[in-house]
Amino acid sequence: MAPIEFGNDTAHASEENGPKWGAHIDVEGKAGTDRSLGEGGLFVPLLQNDDTLLFTSLRTRFDDSNGREGNFGLGIRHMHESGWNLGGVAYFDRRQSEWGNYFNQVTLGAEALSTDWDFRSNAYIPQGSRVRNVNALNEANLSGTTISFRGGEERSMAGFDGEIGWRLPVYEPEEPRQIRLFAGGYHFFADKVEDITGPRLRAEMTFDEVPWLWNGSRFSFGSEWQHDKPRGSQGFVTARLRIPLQFFGAGRKRLTPMERRMTDPVVRDIDIVSQAGAFGPVETATETADGQTLTVINASSVADTDALNSALTTAGASTVIIGGAIDVDKQVNMVAGQTLVGSGNITVKSPSGREAVLTVSGGKIAATNQNNAYTLLMRNNTKLIGMTVSNSNNGTGTFAVRADNTTGVTIENSTLTSFDGTTSSVAIAASGSTNLVVRDNTLSASSNTATTNGIVVGNATNATIANNRFSLSTAGTKRVITGNGATSFNVASTGNTTNDGSCFFAAAPTGSVGFSTINCP
Numbered sequence: 001m002a003p004i005e006f007g008n009d010t011a012h013a014s015e016e017n018g019p020k021w022g023a024h025i026d027v028e029g030k031a032g033t034d035r036s037l038g039e040g041g042l043f044v045p046l047l048q049n050d051d052t053l054l055f056t057s058l059r060t061r062f063d064d065s066n067g068r069e070g071n072f073g074l075g076i077r078h079m080h081e082s083g084w085n086l087g088g089v090a091y092f093d094r095r096q097s098e099w100g101n102y103f104n105q106v107t108l109g110a111e112a113l114s115t116d117w118d119f120r121s122n123a124y125i126p127q128g129s130r131v132r133n134v135n136a137l138n139e140a141n142l143s144g145t146t147i148s149f150r151g152g153e154e155r156s157m158a159g160f161d162g163e164i165g166w167r168l169p170v171y172e173p174e175e176p177r178q179i180r181l182f183a184g185g186y187h188f189f190a191d192k193v194e195d196i197t198g199p200r201l202r203a204e205m206t207f208d209e210v211p212w213l214w215n216g217s218r219f220s221f222g223s224e225w226q227h228d229k230p231r232g233s234q235g236f237v238t239a240r241l242r243i244p245l246q247f248f249g250a251g252r253k254r255l256t257p258m259e260r261r262m263t264d265p266v267v268r269d270i271d272i273v274s275q276a277g278a279f280g281p282v283e284t285a286t287e288t289a290d291g292q293t294l295t296v297i298n299a300s301s302v303a304d305t306d307a308l309n310s311a312l313t314t315a316g317a318s319t320v321i322i323g324g325a326i327d328v329d330k331q332v333n334m335v336a337g338q339t340l341v342g343s344g345n346i347t348v349k350s351p352s353g354r355e356a357v358l359t360v361s362g363g364k365i366a367a368t369n370q371n372n373a374y375t376l377l378m379r380n381n382t383k384l385i386g387m388t389v390s391n392s393n394n395g396t397g398t399f400a401v402r403a404d405n406t407t408g409v410t411i412e413n414s415t416l417t418s419f420d421g422t423t424s425s426v427a428i429a430a431s432g433s434t435n436l437v438v439r440d441n442t443l444s445a446s447s448n449t450a451t452t453n454g455i456v457v458g459n460a461t462n463a464t465i466a467n468n469r470f471s472l473s474t475a476g477t478k479r480v481i482t483g484n485g486a487t488s489f490n491v492a493s494t495g496n497t498t499n500d501g502s503c504f505f506a507a508a509p510t511g512s513v514g515f516s517t518i519n520c521p
Helices: 257-261 305-315
Strands: 004-006 009-011 024-032 037-048 052-063 068-079 085-096 102-113 117-127 131-133 139-143 146-150 153-156 158-168 177-189 196-208 218-228 232-244 274-277 282-284 294-298 319-323 325-328 339-341 344-349 355-360 364-368 374-377 383-385 388-393 398-402 410-412 415-420 425-429 437-439 442-447 452-456 464-466 469-473 478-483 502-505
Touching: 068 102, 117 177, 146 294, 158 196, 294 305, 305 325, 364 374, 374 388, 388 398, 425 442, 442 452, 452 469, 469 478
Parallel strands: 139 355, 294 319, 319 339, 325 364, 339 383, 364 388, 374 398, 383 410, 388 415, 398 425, 410 437, 415 442, 425 452, 437 464, 442 469, 452 478, 478 502
Antiparallel strands: 004 009, 024 037, 024 232, 037 052, 052 068, 068 085, 085 102, 102 117, 117 158, 131 153, 139 146, 146 282, 153 274, 158 177, 177 196, 196 218, 218 232, 344 355, 398 415, 415 425
């Protein structure tokens, strides 16, 4: 057979007698607005003749969000005398999502390619388990006196997509470089999640026969854009290099434009599509992660102070969430071992055994001109977390919180305010306490003319007073910390601040309390 001339190159008879289509590796990078991906693929002809090609395609992909995916596919393409290449593909896909879950699906695709036009469509069919738990997405919300829990889940989605492509007539069809434009769309769906539907646009420029590689090489670059409501807009800049596995083109011959299209990359969605969120069934959480019972009390659930005290007694040694502002006219009494939470984060457990962080805010107990000097009475091993407690009175000696003669009381992240117009005012009274912890609070005491005290801790043992903000206001004496008997402080008692005042101890304490502006003692 006589040689065939291609410009200055000559294809010899041995090349013409070799297989028309050979194996190759594709390496692709996609730099995106939301994430970036890398891909490697192996294309291997299995059976072929002059116009039909049966092939296998193996691909692996990873992204910078810890997602991984592998695809194994079989495809067939046939060149028709009409000038169209018709084909179909079937893939098995397996993906590890960014949440560490594994999903499987089958992809079925069809395509029709001509010199100037591309038509493609794919269907994506999930296989195996479509729902995986994602505990990081568990949600808990407070509505009235009910704590609602919904488990976090990731759900794989079925769907389909398609596109139409057009060769921009900048170059002749026979030239080894071409520009193509594509427009299409996609639709994915699953139970209990919002559909993912939107347009997709692509542009690609391809160079066949890369100068520094052998016959069958290809380099292409382009861009992609898509938009849907759940994920928003995403854009990519792409680059792909094909490396033939026939050494220096051995056994290969030059191909016509439509013959080259027989080994075009299979175009399909880059992922097994999934959505993650709090999609689980609604449950009612009634306990904390460590098994303590949860009770919710708010202003609408208690008629008066007696009802509040009755509810606290019924709750017992549990965690009680105080919602909203509750006005009281008598002393409020905690139960030994009880925790009151007004704001902050609580880890709750659902009846199904899953956990979520519940964020609460706004809990407040406020007393005005009540008969008793104390707003809140704490008992052994009680905790006050994120609460606002205030007491405003006139002439009785006014205290926000009383924890005298207790063991294991903790007051954290709370705002305690006391005001008395004519007599002394105290934010916390904790004389005779053991292992008291007062940390990260805002403590305010004010009076018109009488003495104000931030904390009174006479005869207290191993008290920890740390990182509190004191605010004292009066025309009389301002005492930040007062000890009328022998008192000892834990070495962690540091980091406090005050706007004014000094510490007073009738007897020298053991240890000290650290302030940024005063010495105590």
